[in-house]
Amino acid sequence: MNNIALKDISPMLSSRDVISIIKQRIQETTDRRVVLDFSNISFISRSAAHELLQLKDQHNKFWNFKKVSYQNISPEVNQMFAIVEKQKNSKRKLNTEIPEVNFEELKNI
């Protein structure tokens, strides 16, 4: 089993780019079980969480070669994963009612 401490990659997982580094680490290991350790990760962006969930799904559901799991997830990080899962299944609420005004009217707003 290979344990990857994410804090050694970045203390905050703020972009899709950082997930590509994690992806590479997973690819490099010969172990069939990979644990992503979220200790001391205080923030993950929505984009990074989306990318990471996709990565986990690809390994666990489709590729069936390496099993990827998470450990030590903070409530904040967990909330972002939950948000991404919800977005995957939700129908968008469209914000269509944005009135357009003249620049002169801006002062009255």
Added chain:
Amino acid sequence: MLKEVRVNNPKSDDLKDQIKALYDTFKGIKQNPVNFRLSSCTWMHPLLTLTVCAHVREYQSNYQQPQSEQVKRYLRDISFPNGIENANQLSLLSYTIPIGFLKKADETSRQGLESNFYRIIEKLTGNVAGASNAILYPISELVGNIFEHSQKNYGWIFAQHYPKKKLLDICIIDTGRGIAGRYFDVQKQEVGDDEAIRRAFQGQSTKKMEGRGYGLSTSQLVVRKALGGQFLLLTGNSVFLGSQGKQVIVQLPNFYWQGVIISYQIPYPKGPIDITPYTE
């Protein structure tokens, strides 16, 4: 001889006044180099500061130092106009946050700079449940948009906090193809800047993948509804301005910004915040 452009203070910290000051400064300039005269500035707000900074780098504009020693010192402290490019130049102990110049190519430096920037923001806004996700969600989404959508490999970020007023101003800028440009390039649809903003806020992604296209639409909701702040998005000749209860789109006559300018102002969080209802 470069055109002289006088930069004036906004009447107040309010984003509505900041956009008026930005408009007065930048109307008629477009993408030509100019000489910004900061001499009468007694204070510099992030929206105007960062836009001038981006114009100086992008279009080789010049600037004339302000007369006020205090403003001169402030500009020096925030590394105006070049900004900083890596985390080593950013002190976690400082309460003054310098301008961040973010480059796609230098991924490690950018990650470090972004992380430290986020940690300073977290420190400033206190230890309130849910506050980190609420404040960092829009920043990370909007910075990510620069590198995923603008087709430019760089952008700017800057924040200013007002400890007495307990407010935080954040500004993020790129000089890329703009939102309308993105719809045109990806979907071959020609739309005006006002319509492009409307579509982006409806979450109409230029990408077809599941779970994409949420960044802009949900970020402005988190700022306005979850944090009770004001949100401004400017692209081309149109600007969206929204607060908790109101939102408008305004076309700016004789004005054009090539790219996207986002600025938002939030009060320091006082109680627990849940962003979930605004991110669906």
